[in-house]
Amino acid sequence: MKSSSSDRTLLWLVAIGFFMETLDSTIVNTALSSMARDLGKSPFSMQLVIISYALTLAVLIPLSGWLTDRFGTKRVYLGAIITFTLSSLMCAMAPTLNWLVFARVLQGAGGSMLLPVGRLAVLRAFPGDKYLPALSFVTMPALIGPLIGPTLGGWIVQYFSWHWIFLINIPIGIIGCFATYKAMPQDDFIIKRKFDILGFLQLAIFMVCVSVAFDAISEKQYSNGVILFLFIFGLASLVSYGLKAAKNHDSLLSLELFKTRTYSIGILGNLFARIGTGCMPFLLPLFLQTSLGYSPMESGMAMLPLAFAAILAKKVVLPLVNRFGYRKFLMGNTILVGIGIASFYFTSNFGNEYLRMLQFFIFGAFNSMQFTAMNTLTMKDLEKRLSSHGNTMFSMVQMLSMSFSVAAASSLLSTFLANHEMLRAFHMTFFCMGALTCTSAWIFGQLNLAEVAEKEVPVVSED
Missing domain, CATH: 1.20.1250.20 (MFS general substrate transporter like domains)
Structure with a gap:
């Protein structure tokens, strides 16, 4: 049985993780014009900085539950914070838009684990009637993050540079790593269950193809035939998943x-x-x-x-x-x-x-x-x-x-x-x-x- 001090540390740890993930979903918005100027791009071509992050979150969220069951909440949460922190440093160092988009994909990979795994860690540490008050505490920063993100991003860009909207994650991430190692309990059991890899790929193909097709329209880099193909291929993947999942009770979703x-x-x-x-x-x-x-x-x-x-x-x-x-x-x-x-x-x-x-x-x-x-x-x-x-x-x-x-x-x-x-x-x-x-x-x-x-x-x- 953990002490009350350890309980509070765990709650603050998960709350910080929630805050980091949700803050980064909006903090870049007011910095896009400055980023575009430094990277030699038009402000209207910077949507990939946002899309890459959100799309990676969507694609990898279904994977978080299986990873947690297979490797434990502590290992997965620690890996998520490390990935998020290192990718934030890569974002700040980005010399080109392609580099920045790649770093945002890695940041999304880390962020996709912070919310669901953190929520699961709270559920296991605070069972029964204690769960809802604990969840309310850790989700409050997640509600605040998107609200202050644009204002904080604008202030940072105005008085420093856009690089600092990513660099502020570094000290928070380092503290989070140490706190996770000390405060988050190691799982007593590991569940080795089969992962629906085909279903995961079908859903991922659908999400990526449709998002790329939308972006291709704005960028005008592909012909109408290629864009139409991406839409049809993505929708076909979604229909294929639906037909398979209707017969399989062990499907991903x-x-x-x-x-x-x-x-x-x-x-x-x-x-x-x-x-x-x-x-x-x-x-x-x-x-x-x-x-x-x-x-x-x-x-x-x-x-x-x-x-x-x-x-x-x-x-x-x-x-x-x-x-x-x-x-x-x-x-x-x-x-x-x-x-x-x-x-x-x-x-x-x-x-x-x-x-x-x-x-x-x-x-x-x-x-x-x-x-x-x-x-x-x-x-x-x-x-x-x-x-x-x-x-x-x-x-x-x-x-x-x-x-x-x-x-x-x-x-x-x-x-x-x-x-x-x-x-x-x-x-x-x-x-x-x-x-x-x-x-x-x-x-x-x-x-x-x-x-x-x-x-x-x-x-x-x-x-």
């Missing part, structure tokens, strides 16, 4: 999950709603810096109203859901989020600064409520025996949607830039992504009152 209708609607709603909204942390800083003349620091500060609104909105979302029900709330709020994205169509140099801050605040509030309601709906009715599969698929969909979203927005922006001036191209991109978000309201419209009887449940996954 069980299709039995979709027998729970609220989970099915929640997963699909999450995917398409996030494809619309997930591009905003990428588009907004780029828009402010390249079209409105903001400095990195100013664009980071401009994101603060979104962060404050996101924190405040989490206190009101569940009462609103209890009053209106999931179906009405998600249909209405999804449309409001889409309108919020499309409203940036009217943003220009001549707008009132206070109205612009209000616009950011309102969008941030509706966006935060959307995440919280979608997350809760998706997992609330899932059977306990399927919770591990369900959480893995949910985490994968969250990261995959971010990759798809940034790739889709980049493709639209590139297409519009070919025929319009920059400000107009951004306006049309915001309008299209907002319209895409609104269409996902139809998915939530498939809910009915019997399926969404309210339950007091915690939000099980981070934004």
Whole structure:
């Protein structure tokens, strides 16, 4: 039995890991223009820095559970921190965009293990009634990381250089390595179970092919035939996995999950709603810096109203859901989020600064409520025996949607830039992504009152 001091150290250790992973998903956004200038690239070709990280997370998250069972939480978590720390150093040293993208892939490989393995370590150390309070403690930094990332990134770039957004991970990672070695308990048992390598490859091929196809549209490096081939090959891999998993109960992610209708609607709603909204942390800083003349620091500060609104909105979302029900709330709020994205169509140099801050605040509030309601709906009715599969698929969909979203927005922006001036191209991109978000309201419209009887449940996954 560990002492209370050891328990607290473990919780802080996992919380730091959560913070590092989620912070790096957004901190680079305000630094993209500076990175592009130093690396001799256009700011509009820097989407791979974000896509490579998010896509690697999505691809490798399903592998984390098997690695933990095979090698133990302590070994895997220590390896994840070492990989994340060393790859952060490689990012800071990157002399070219290709080097930086490769380092971000390695960083994503380490980050893909931090959240699920850390969550499992807490589950094993704090069983029963102690688990939810412990999980709430370690996930709080994961909620804060994405909120402060753009502002912190802008401040670092303004007063130091973009390299330091990666270098700050080095001392945190070193402390994390020592703390893991000292505080995280070694597993008493190792489970040698078969890994569904074919299913893993089929899902990985689908995610990579579709993401590369989206990015190829924006980069214009491949013919339409090659792009069409990537889309079809990726979708064929997904269908092949579905046919195999339908007959195999030991598949990587069980299709039995979709027998729970609220989970099915929640997963699909999450995917398409996030494809619309997930591009905003990428588009907004780029828009402010390249079209409105903001400095990195100013664009980071401009994101603060979104962060404050996101924190405040989490206190009101569940009462609103209890009053209106999931179906009405998600249909209405999804449309409001889409309108919020499309409203940036009217943003220009001549707008009132206070109205612009209000616009950011309102969008941030509706966006935060959307995440919280979608997350809760998706997992609330899932059977306990399927919770591990369900959480893995949910985490994968969250990261995959971010990759798809940034790739889709980049493709639209590139297409519009070919025929319009920059400000107009951004306006049309915001309008299209907002319209895409609104269409996902139809998915939530498939809910009915019997399926969404309210339950007091915690939000099980981070934004």
